[in-house]
Amino acid sequence: MQIASLVAVGATFVSALAPATAADADARDPLRRYAQQQPHWQRCAPDRPAALQCTTLKAPLDYTDPGGRTIDLAVSRLKASSATHRRGVLLLNPGGPGAPGLDLPADPALTLSEEVKRRYDLIGFDPRGVGRSSPVSCGLTGDEQELEWPYHAETFAADVRRARTVAEKCRARAGDTLRHLTTRNTARDLDVIRAVLGEKKISYLGFSYGTYLGAVYTQLFPQRADRFVLDSAADPTRYSRGMLQAMAERAEPVFTRWTEWTAQRHATYQLGATPAEVRRTFWQLVTQADRSPITVGGAPLTGDAIRAQYTAFARVRDAATWVAELKRAAEGRSPSGAPAPGAPAPSGPAADVPADNNAASAWAVLCADNHAAWPRDPEQYRRDAIRDRARFPLAGDFGSTIKPCAFWQRGSEPATAVGNTVRALIVQNEWDSSTPLASGQAMHRALRGSRLVTVAGGEGHIVNGTNACADQAAMSYLVAGRLPAQDLTCRA
Numbered sequence: 001m002q003i004a005s006l007v008a009v010g011a012t013f014v015s016a017l018a019p020a021t022a023a024d025a026d027a028r029d030p031l032r033r034y035a036q037q038q039p040h041w042q043r044c045a046p047d048r049p050a051a052l053q054c055t056t057l058k059a060p061l062d063y064t065d066p067g068g069r070t071i072d073l074a075v076s077r078l079k080a081s082s083a084t085h086r087r088g089v090l091l092l093n094p095g096g097p098g099a100p101g102l103d104l105p106a107d108p109a110l111t112l113s114e115e116v117k118r119r120y121d122l123i124g125f126d127p128r129g130v131g132r133s134s135p136v137s138c139g140l141t142g143d144e145q146e147l148e149w150p151y152h153a154e155t156f157a158a159d160v161r162r163a164r165t166v167a168e169k170c171r172a173r174a175g176d177t178l179r180h181l182t183t184r185n186t187a188r189d190l191d192v193i194r195a196v197l198g199e200k201k202i203s204y205l206g207f208s209y210g211t212y213l214g215a216v217y218t219q220l221f222p223q224r225a226d227r228f229v230l231d232s233a234a235d236p237t238r239y240s241r242g243m244l245q246a247m248a249e250r251a252e253p254v255f256t257r258w259t260e261w262t263a264q265r266h267a268t269y270q271l272g273a274t275p276a277e278v279r280r281t282f283w284q285l286v287t288q289a290d291r292s293p294i295t296v297g298g299a300p301l302t303g304d305a306i307r308a309q310y311t312a313f314a315r316v317r318d319a320a321t322w323v324a325e326l327k328r329a330a331e332g333r334s335p336s337g338a339p340a341p342g343a344p345a346p347s348g349p350a351a352d353v354p355a356d357n358n359a360a361s362a363w364a365v366l367c368a369d370n371h372a373a374w375p376r377d378p379e380q381y382r383r384d385a386i387r388d389r390a391r392f393p394l395a396g397d398f399g400s401t402i403k404p405c406a407f408w409q410r411g412s413e414p415a416t417a418v419g420n421t422v423r424a425l426i427v428q429n430e431w432d433s434s435t436p437l438a439s440g441q442a443m444h445r446a447l448r449g450s451r452l453v454t455v456a457g458g459e460g461h462i463v464n465g466t467n468a469c470a471d472q473a474a475m476s477y478l479v480a481g482r483l484p485a486q487d488l489t490c491r492a
Contacts, residue, residue, distance in 0.1 A: 030066035035195035044076055052106045053077045059189050061180050073189055074132035076124040078105035081117050089199050090120035095208030098362030100131030111465030113475040128189055129181040129361045136177055136361055137354030138170035145359035150304045151385035151397035159402050160378045167407035179412050181364040187217040201226040207462055208232050208435055212239055218422040227481055228424040229474045232435040232462050233443035236418035240370035248399030250436035251310040252392045261316040269324045285326050294329050310395040312341040314431045314460045363404050368411030378402055421449040425477045427470045429458030451483045457492030
């Protein structure tokens with residue numbers, strides 16, 4: 001793996017030799033001034049817990065030019081509950097890319113044992129370009145902010161124009177910044193945070209895309225990685241376009257399992273007494289919604305919008321309830337108004353964050369991280385979408401059709417090849433189409449010092465807080481530093 005020599009030198013941050021002058025020290029270690037920042041902690045916001053403190057640090061936009069432009073890094077801290085038993089810092093990342101993490105240490109949805117809270121300062125952060133860390137914007141319209149859309153022959157030319165427009169808007173508005181919004185640079189930002197906090201090593205808990213960020217950190221800074229827990233891991237060998245395609249591929253067996261489960265409960269859901277009947281009912285609803293949208297939960301849904309919920313079928317009961325609602329609505333009966341299963345609560349960015357920040361930063365990372373993975377010829381996307389819609393009818397075209405990355409400028413570095421012996425614990429649900437089990441297994445192979453905890457029968461995306469056995473393994477590793485003697489299987 002190629003790492004710029006300047007960065008390799010700078011990663012040590014503080015020279016082992018006593019400098020004659022500050023200028024001499026800066027010349028020897030260009031990142032020294034970032035490592036020696038003094039954080040000014042204060043309450044994050046009046047509506048946040050008083051114990052959650054925030055600060056803003058500086059990092060170089062371009063790590064090959066540490067004396068050039070800088071960006072802000074918004075960092076939060078929830079201090080260890082016991083100064084006596086404190087052992088270090090635990091950095092947290094919720095996933096994404098494009099997701100803020102400043103509030104994560106105090107998020108009630110995060111499950112951590114009291115012993116972990118006693119031993120670690122919990123550190124949250126908004127990744128570069130996201131949230132309050134110098135947020136980027138491309139000036140995208142609402143339609144241009146959509147991250148997934150289907151393939152149709154009659155709309156493909158318009159889809160190509162939309163993808164090109166997104167890329168051109170981003171290049172014109174923030175091109176000099178976006179090319180540096182990479183996972184590798186975010187991993188370097190984590191090491192700046194580590195140095196500022198005065199820690200020799202960091203521990204880490206990352207979810208979904210955050211597992212890839214953690215893996216890249218272990219690749220760039222293996223000597224700085226302490227206890228890493230990766231929950232619902234991405235496949236580092238298929239990262240970016242392949243990751244989106246893997247989601248669509250895995251949706252098919254997940255959907256098949258759902259039809260089998262639902263058929264066994266026909267008396268409850270009235271969707272079909274056999275898997276084939278359940279499947280037929282679903283596709284009839286899709287066809288009907290394409291002719292005339294079906295309104296459920298206050299939102300009119302086209303057939304494509306129904307298919308776009310493909311990850312929801314991992315949670316069979318929620319999905320069956322939702323499709324039954326669709327059927328009642330399609331028949332003119334009053335549904336209860338339940339939203340799509342797994343749909344996030346409506347929320348927008350903070351008042352001082354651009355409305356398109358999530359989409360702009362997500363495309364920046366996905367496109368710049370692995371530029372070579374994205375074909376430049378729109379016709380290649382057309383062929384792939386047609387092929388994958390035939391192979392994976394539920395969502396194959398979503399993963400393979402044209403994206404802004406086809407027209408994106410090259411990122412500042414090549415993709416990261418992950419492969420090392422850093423110790424880590426990977427936890428994975430069996431039935432997760434967002435980061436499929438095969439993705440977690442691929443991460444396990446790449447991190448040869450890792451152990452894999454598989455939740456057999458585990459449903460949906462993210463394990464944390466859903467399985468006592470897996471949580472116990474993760475918390476025990478963070479507290480005691482002992483990985484399981486071998487890979488572990490927990491039962492849902």
